[in-house]
Amino acid sequence: xxxxxxxxxxxxxxxxxxxxxxxxxxxxxxxxxxxxxxxxxxxxxxxxxxxxxxxxxxxxxxxxxxxxxxxxxxxxxxxxxxxxxxxxxxxxxxxxxxxxxxxxxxxxxxxxxxxxxxxxxxxxxxxxxxxxxxxxxxxxxxxxxxxxxxxxxxxxxxxxxxxxxxxxxxxxxxxxxxxxxxxxxxxxxxxxxxxxxxxxxxxxxxxxxxxxxxxxxxxxxxxxxxxxxxxxxxxxxxxxxxxxxxxxxxxxxxxxxxxxxxxxxxxxxxxxxxxxxxxxxxxxxxxxxxxxxxxxxxxxxxxxxxxxxxxxxxxxxxxxxxxxxxxxxxxxxxxxxxxxxxxxxxxxxxxxxxxxxxxxxxxxxxxxxxxxxxxxxxxxxxxxxxxxxxxxxxxxxxxxxxxxxxxxxxxxxxxxxxxxxxxxxxxxxxxx
Numbered sequence: 235x236x237x238x239x240x241x242x243x244x245x246x247x248x249x250x251x252x253x254x255x256x257x258x259x260x261x262x263x264x265x266x267x268x269x270x271x272x273x274x275x276x277x278x279x280x281x282x283x284x285x286x287x288x289x290x291x292x293x294x295x296x297x298x299x300x301x302x303x304x305x306x307x308x309x310x311x312x313x314x315x316x317x318x319x320x321x322x323x324x325x326x327x328x329x330x331x332x333x334x335x336x337x338x339x340x341x342x343x344x345x346x347x348x349x350x351x352x353x354x355x356x357x358x359x360x361x362x363x364x365x366x367x368x369x370x371x372x373x374x375x376x377x378x379x380x381x382x383x384x385x386x387x388x389x390x391x392x393x394x395x396x397x398x399x400x401x402x403x404x405x406x407x408x409x410x411x412x413x414x415x416x417x418x419x420x421x422x423x424x425x426x427x428x429x430x431x432x433x434x435x436x437x438x439x440x441x442x443x444x445x446x447x448x449x450x451x452x453x454x455x456x457x458x459x460x461x462x463x464x465x466x467x468x469x470x471x472x473x474x475x476x477x478x479x480x481x482x483x484x485x486x487x488x489x490x491x492x493x494x495x496x497x498x499x500x501x502x503x504x505x506x507x508x509x510x511x512x513x514x515x516x517x518x519x520x521x522x523x524x525x526x527x528x529x530x531x532x533x534x535x536x537x538x539x540x541x542x543x544x545x546x547x548x549x550x551x552x553x554x555x556x557x558x559x560x561x562x563x564x565x566x567x568x569x570x571x572x573x574x575x576x577x578x579x580x581x582x583x584x585x586x587x588x589x590x591x592x593x594x595x596x597x598x599x600x601x602x603x604x605x606x607x608x609x610x611x612x613x614x615x616x617x618x619x620x621x622x623x624x625x626x627x628x629x630x631x632x633x634x635x636x637x638x639x640x641x642x643x644x645x646x647x648x649x650x651x652x653x654x655x656x657x658x659x660x661x662x663x664x665x666x
Contacts, residue, residue, distance in 0.1 A: 239268055242556050243278040245304035247326060248317030249289060249297075252340060252367070253280070255545035256314060257292050260552075267549070271556035279304045281317070305330045312555055314548060315339040324348055331359040336559065338551040340367035340544060346441035346457040349448060362564050364551035369442045370395050370520040372543035373536040374550075378524075379449040387527035388450040390490035392662065395442040397518035397538045398426045398433035399465050399485040404516045406473045407482055413468060425518050435464035436501040439487045446522070447489035447499040453574040455489075461500040461579045468503055472657050475589060475628060481505040482513045483659065496575040498582050503659055505587055510663040580637035585614070585661035587630050590646065591654040594625035598651045602627065605649065609642040610634065630661065 244260065246253060260267065260277045268274050280292070281301035289297075301317070304310060305326050313330045315337060317323055323344050327337050328351075337356070339345070345352065345368055356363040366376045370393065379388070394400050398420060405416040417434070420426035432438045440460040448455040465485050476483050486504040491497055506513045511533045515521045520538025525531055537543040558564055592598050599616070606613050612632040619626045631639075639658065646652045 239272065239274050240560065241274040241276050242271075242311040242559060243276050243309055244312045244314060244552065245279045245281075245307065245310040246277065246314040246316065247281045247301045247304065247323070248315065249280050249282050249292075250316065251541040252544045252548065253314075253316040254289055254292070255541040256316065256548050257289075259545055259549055261291070267553060271553040272560050273556045275312075275552065275556060278310055279307065301326055302329070305335070306333060308333075311335060311559055312552060313337045314552065315341060316548070317341075318343065320344055320347060324352075327352060327363075328355050331355045331361045331363075334359060334361060336362035336364075336555045336564075338364045338367075338548055338555060340365065340548060342368040342438070342441045342445060343457075346444040349445065349456075350454045360564060362555050362558055364555055365445075366551050367544045367547035369445050370522060370534070371397075371536065371538040371540065372546045373520055373522065373534045373538060374547075375446070375522045375534045376449065378532075378534070379446070383524070383526055383529060386529050388491075388524065389527060390488070390525040391446050391450045391522065392486055392488045392490075392512065392525075393442075393446065393522035394484055394512060394515050394520050395446075395487045395522065395538065396433055396436075396439045396485060397520060398430060399436075399439070400515065400520070401425045401518045402434070403465065403468070403473075403483055403485065406468070406470060407477065410470055410474070412470050413466065434466050436462040436485065439485060439501045443487035443489060443499055443501050446487065447497060450489055450524075451491065451497050451574055453497065455497070455499055455576065459499055459576045461498075461502070461582070463500075463502040465503050467657070468659075469657070472589070472659065476505055476587075476659075479505075479587075479628075479630075480508050481587075481661075482508055484512060484515070486512070486662065488662070492577045492581065492583075496577040496581075498577040500579075500582065504663075505659050505661045506663040512663070580635060580640070582636045583633050584636075585631055585633050585664070586611075586639055587628065587657075587659050587661055588643075589656040589658075590627045590629070590652055591656055592625050592627050593651045593653065594620075594622050595651070598625075599627070601649060601651055602629075602646065605645045606631070606642055609638050609645065611638045611642045626656070 402416040440462045444455045444457045521535040616629045
């Protein structure tokens, strides 16, 4: 290692699965990181909640329970925040900026709620905030949106950003498993939490959707702006029907411009044609598909979670920050100049696959077609399966507003020939 290199001290808040891996790599790969960043990166202090937990390979003298002391230490140049949650992470990061320290974080929940405040405070103090690891783990999607594609006009971002739900849906698709059995398998393998609510109900993906939407469309978006629907209602029958139609179900985070220049931001189960690039993303892998005016269609793919992949993204950000510290500059700033409206759920336009359990008698199709037409929901294709008590209609619509769909479903429920509206799933990807 070059003895003349400047030393930059790094303070870390949080040392769980990701933090332990970051610490290990900072220590073991110190020479490579110095060569790439142009500075010796010295791990100087780590804040944890419990000092009694053993963390092999890390000098015990580095640990403290006083996170504020790290943020306020004038000798520390870079803060890595990996504790998660809203507070005290938010206050610590804001104080770090005021103390002229740049920050690397993987805290998606914090960014989805208070991103604008953090970006503005970083900019006002001439500091960096980097957060590649907050969305899709090791996949480099944040940096392209902040820099590589900043001169382009993004039209749509669509991604599989939660590995747990993608694992579950993959097992349902490939083996015919039920949701419950696929979830249990994921939990047994450690791919799902004991309480999977944040994943299967779409909260995790919604936070990531908010971050991606804000970056792609240069506007303020919080997780509260995201229309959210999880995968708990998806059945093995839904998956089998999709398969028979050459489609696959994925939980997608979608952000796109609407015709009136607002943005639609949503998370929901989505049917994709099996020829779409996102359709082949299996198990716990993630991918983000970007449609841009000049660059066209781009896909970013890789491991979306886990200690090592996430640590890789964190260290990439640390190296970028170190280079900026040495050069006296800062990284790309966040811009919310557009101040776009968030489209209401009722104004979202997409296609739908609607599955109905119906009476098996003459006139059923005509009555249902009239109900669709009355609500300005146009049927593209329809097919009947089964007979007698097992009769079912499967209708694919043309693009229409969610409000038209809601009105149609309500009216279908009033028809005595409709025993049940078994499922309604949005359809994407036929324009690619």
